[in-house]
Amino acid sequence: MAPFGKLLSFFSLAVLAQAANKDQWRGRSIYQLLTDRFAGGGQCDLGSRNYCGGNWRAIIDKVDYIQGMGFDAIWISPTALNIEGYSRWGEAYHGYWTADPTRLNPHFGTADDLKALSSALHSRGMHLMVDIAINALASTNPSIEASALASAAQGNFLFKDPANFHKRCGIQWENRTSEEYCWLVPGHEENEVALLDLATETPAVANKLIQWVPGYVKEYGIDGFRIDASKHMGKKFQHDFCKAAGIFCIGEVAGDNTQYAASYQGTDGIDSVFGFGLMYGFNYVFGNGDRMDRLTHYIDGAARSYPDQTVIGSFLDNQDLPRINSRTGDKSRIYNAIVGSFMWGGIPTVYYGLEQDIADGPYDPNNREALWNYNNYATNGDTYKRIANLNKIRKYLGSRGNFHKAVAKRVSSNLYEAALQRDEALIVLTNRGDGANGQWTVPNTHFGKNVNVVDLLSCVKGKTDVNAALKVTYKSGFPFVWVKAEIASAGGFCGGAGQALVADPVSADDIVEPTSTEEEDTPIAPTSVAVGDENGPTFITNPDVTATSSASSTDATSSTGSEGQNSSSGTCKRSRKRSDVAGKR
Numbered sequence: 407m408a409p410f411g412k413l414l415s416f417f418s419l420a421v422l423a424q425a426a427n428k429d430q431w432r433g434r435s436i437y438q439l440l441t442d443r444f445a446g447g448g449q450c451d452l453g454s455r456n457y458c459g460g461n462w463r464a465i466i467d468k469v470d471y472i473q474g475m476g477f478d479a480i481w482i483s484p485t486a487l488n489i490e491g492y493s494r495w496g497e498a499y500h501g502y503w504t505a506d507p508t509r510l511n512p513h514f515g516t517a518d519d520l521k522a523l524s525s526a527l528h529s530r531g532m533h534l535m536v537d538i539a540i541n542a543l544a545s546t547n548p549s550i551e552a553s554a555l556a557s558a559a560q561g562n563f564l565f566k567d568p569a570n571f572h573k574r575c576g577i578q579w580e581n582r583t584s585e586e587y588c589w590l591v592p593g594h595e596e597n598e599v600a601l602l603d604l605a606t607e608t609p610a611v612a613n614k615l616i617q618w619v620p621g622y623v624k625e626y627g628i629d630g631f632r633i634d635a636s637k638h639m640g641k642k643f644q645h646d647f648c649k650a651a652g653i654f655c656i657g658e659v660a661g662d663n664t665q666y667a668a669s670y671q672g673t674d675g676i677d678s679v680f681g682f683g684l685m686y687g688f689n690y691v692f693g694n695g696d697r698m699d700r701l702t703h704y705i706d707g708a709a710r711s712y713p714d715q716t717v718i719g720s721f722l723d724n725q726d727l728p729r730i731n732s733r734t735g736d737k738s739r740i741y742n743a744i745v746g747s748f749m750w751g752g753i754p755t756v757y758y759g760l761e762q763d764i765a766d767g768p769y770d771p772n773n774r775e776a777l778w779n780y781n782n783y784a785t786n787g788d789t790y791k792r793i794a795n796l797n798k799i800r801k802y803l804g805s806r807g808n809f810h811k812a813v814a815k816r817v818s819s820n821l822y823e824a825a826l827q828r829d830e831a832l833i834v835l836t837n838r839g840d841g842a843n844g845q846w847t848v849p850n851t852h853f854g855k856n857v858n859v860v861d862l863l864s865c866v867k868g869k870t871d872v873n874a875a876l877k878v879t880y881k882s883g884f885p886f887v888w889v890k891a892e893i894a895s896a897g898g899f900c901g902g903a904g905q906a907l908v909a910d911p912v913s914a915d916d917i918v919e920p921t922s923t924e925e926e927d928t929p930i931a932p933t934s935v936a937v938g939d940e941n942g943p944t945f946i947t948n949p950d951v952t953a954t955s956s957a958s959s960t961d962a963t964s965s966t967g968s969e970g971q972n973s974s975s976g977t978c979k980r981s982r983k984r985s986d987v988a989g990k991r
Contacts, residue, residue, distance in 0.1 A: 426533060426629035428677040428717045431654045431753060433810035434479045435797055436535060437472045439758040440725060441483040441514050442499040443776050444468070450776035452766075455496020458776050462515040462523045469526055471783050475761060475790060476797025479533040481632055485510050485520060489544050489559045494597045500725065500774065501537065502634065503544035503599055505559035508618050517625075524627035533629035535656075540615060540647075541590070541635040542601035548574055548593035550602055565604065570611050572603040585638055606643040616650045623651050630654040633676065637661075641675040648676050656719050656753075660726075662686045664704065668711035671718075680719035681752060683707060688722055691837050692743035693733030698824050698837055702816050705750065705826070715813040718752035722760070728768030729759070736839045737763075738883035741792065745863070745885040748796040749833045750826070751813025761790040792863075799862050799887060802897040803831060818848055827852050830893055832859075834878055834886040842883040849875045851888075858891040865900035867891065 442457055443450070446464025450456075465482070472480060487509035488498035501511060510517060524534050543565065545558040550573070555566040565571070576592055578584040593600025605611050622628070628651075633644060636657025648655035656678040659667040664683040671679055687704035690696040712718055722730045722743055730743055740763075748754045762780045767773040777783070784790065803809040807829065814826035814833060825848040826833040832851055836842065850873070853859055857870045863886060870876045878886055894900055 426653045428654050428714075431479070431533065431630060431677075432717050433800075433804045434533060434753060435477050435748070435800065436479045436481050436719070436753060436755040437475070437477040437758065438481040438721075438724065438755055439465070439483075439777075440500060440774055441465070442501075443774055444758055445778060447776055447778060450779065452771040452775065455499065455771050456492075457497050457499040457513050460776070461513075462519040466523055466526045468783065469530065469532075471785065473530060473532065474785055475756075475793045476801065477756070478531060479535055479630070480527060481535040481537065481630075481755070482523075483514070484537045484539045484634070485514065485626075486539065487511055487559075487562060488513075489546070489599070491546075493546050493599045494595065495599055496771070498544070502539045504539045505543060505562045506564040507538065507540050507615070508564060508622070509562075520626050528627060534627065535630040535632055535654075536626075536628050537632045537634055539634040540604065540606070541638045542603045543571075544599050544601055546593070546597050546599055548600035548602070550574065564614070565611060567610065570605055570608070572605050574600075574602075586640055590635065590638060603638070606639050612643050612646065616647055619647060619651045623653055628653060630656065633657040636670060636676070636679065637667075641670060644670075644676050645674060654678070654717075656680060656717070662704075664707040665711045668713065672713045678714070678717040678719065678753075680721060680755070681708060684718075684747075684750065685721055685723075685727075688743045688746055689730060689733060692739040692746070693730050695734070695736070695739065695837055695839065697821050698819050698835075699821070701746070701835075702819050702824055705814065705816060709813070709815065715751055716811055719755050720747045720750055720752040721755040721757065722747050723773070724755075724757050725770070725774055727773070729757070729764060729766065729773050731760070731763055731765035732767030732773070735765070736883075737788075738840045738842070739837055740789075742835045742837065742883070742885045744789070744792065745796065745833065745887065746826075746835050748793075748800060749814060749828060749831065749887060751828060754796075754800075756793065761793055762787065763789050795863070799831075799899075802899075803829065803889070803893075806830065806893070817851065820846075822846075825851075830889055831862075832876070832886075832888040834880075834888065836880055836883055836885065838880075838883045840883055843879075843881050845877055845879050847875050847877045849873070851876050853888075853890060859888045860891050860894040860900055862887045862889060862894060862899050 440460070441462065442460040444460050444465060445468045446461045447459030450458035465480070483501035484504065486501065486504045486507040488501060488503045488511055489505050510520065527534050543563055547554050547558060550568045550571045552566070552568055555563055555568065572587045572589070574592055575588040577588040577590065587603065589601055589603045591599065591601045630653050631648065631651060633655055636644060637659040644655070644657065655676040657670055657676050659670050659679045660682050661667070662683045667679050667682060670676060683704040687701035690700040691698055708715055708718065731740060734740065758777055759775055759780065762777070762784065764775055764780055766775055781787070809829040812829045814828040817825040817827050817832070819825065822838050823834065823836045823846045832848065832853070834848065851870055853870050853874060853876070855870060855872050855874050859868045859870065859876065864884065868876055868878065868888065876888065
């Protein structure tokens with residue numbers, strides 16, 4: 407008879423994998439890592455784009471580190487067998503140069519290692535999300551002739567029939583058919599990796615993948631998929647694939663057009679997508695020091711577009727984008743961005759290294775650091791502890807009622823501040839930055855009249871006035887998460903009391919109104935990023951921004967870059983991201 411522990415572990419794997427639909431993911435938070443760069447490796451030269459030795463077993467040894475921040479899900483790199491050898495863009499350490507998705511990448515470990523990781527997470531009540539890259543197979547030879555396919559990846563291609571692939575062509579952006587049928591990276595130069603686009607709409611390709619995936623999910627106890635390049639495959643195939651998998655699927659539909667991204671979510675598509683528009687908003691405002699309405703524009707757009715905002719992936723950066731810390735050295739603005747991303751709604755997702763304030767970048771290979779080279783996985787840093795507190799806040803508020811079934815709605819905003827209401831919480835964000843002190847009054851809060859409130863981030867207390875307005879006094883440009891005092895006390899926050907009163911009751915005369923029409927929150931429509939342009943807007947790295955401290959100021963001194971224009975051919979930008987810049991594909 408098998409030991410009880412093994413039986414329990416097997417039972418946990420089976421139950422969690424079967425139950426991990428979007429209802430079981432709603433309310434969770436995800437820690438995203440690159441398997442090769444998170445733990446277990448040695449010397450790592452980022453510029454060489456080589457394998458550095460990170461592996462699945464080593465992740466198990468660092469689960470305490472991840473769970474210490476309050477995360478209850480981990481997203482790992484694709485597990486698929488990748489092409490071998492050194493190309494112009496290095497090795498396939500990232501896992502996105504798929505040769506055969508039905509086989510494992512031996513660089514990351516064995517089947518038993520992956521099962522052990524899944525079991526270790528499930529024993530702690532955590533979920534395992536696996537990145538899955540099935541839009542294309544990778545090769546240094548862009549030919550799809552039968553002889554070339556037979557020898558590709560040392561003969562390890564899953565598909566070898568030319569009819570299984572789309573003909574080679576560069577993507578014409580804003581053309582959905584082109585985005586689905588053409589190649590992300592056509593492979594123009596010698597030893598350059600090409601992504602041979604799979605014809606997932608054909609029965610030969612679709613059926614093979616759909617028949618394989620249920621067994622893969624069951625064998626390794628997978629709870630969710632992050633669908634790579636989701637916008638480059640048809641919705642029907644993705645819907646059928648995820649239905650067969652029986653688990654939560656969240657897609658990468660890159661670009662800042664929220665309405666376009668939202669079209670992939672729903673009963674005829676997949677469960678969710680990552681909120682790229684919101685990500686751009688957070689980076690505009692807190693990375694670049696731009697106007698607050700750049701963020702509220704995307705928040706309002708999300709409310710109009712997504713069928714279910716509560717499972718949208720909320721994030722600040724990832725393996726294909728500059729780390730937000732590479733955009734600015736202003737830690738107060740970074741703190742506001744983190745709070746906004748966690749408290750807006752959906753599923754907060756943190757790219758490994760944010761908790762250690764890693765600021766390398768802006769792009770691959772420098773944003774794919776070996777974490778073991780940074781602070782020895784320290785747990786005493788401000789950002790690590792702030793993330794842990796935010797996860798604690800989310801879990802507590804989610805246990806009370808409708809917090810996880812709600813997203814933040816704009817209450818009031820100006821150029822520098824925004825007040826957002828989410829269920830019982832009032833989130834106040836400012837982009838004024840380090841050293842900024844001042845006051846701002848939020849009118850007509852949901853708390854009601856003459857109500858004592860507490861900020862769960864700083865433990866300062868406040869009280870609304872007879873008009874339900876709340877005057878907040880911010881110090882050093884820090885954000886707030888206000889709740890009623892009795893809610894804070896019941897959750898054991900702030901010792902049940904709070905610190906000195908700093909937010910006094912105010913009268914209607916105290917409410918700060920914009921002094922010019924320029925301060926009114928007029929949404930700024932995107933002007934340059936075409937539907938489907940994964941790169942999105944161009945950002946300034948480390949802008950020199952000086953934020954004023956007076957709420958009545960008419961403008962802040964800021965510097966923001968011009969937004970990147972699309973190539974008329976539609977292929978250069980995406981190819982650059984996928985190869986020259988990202989090396990991901």
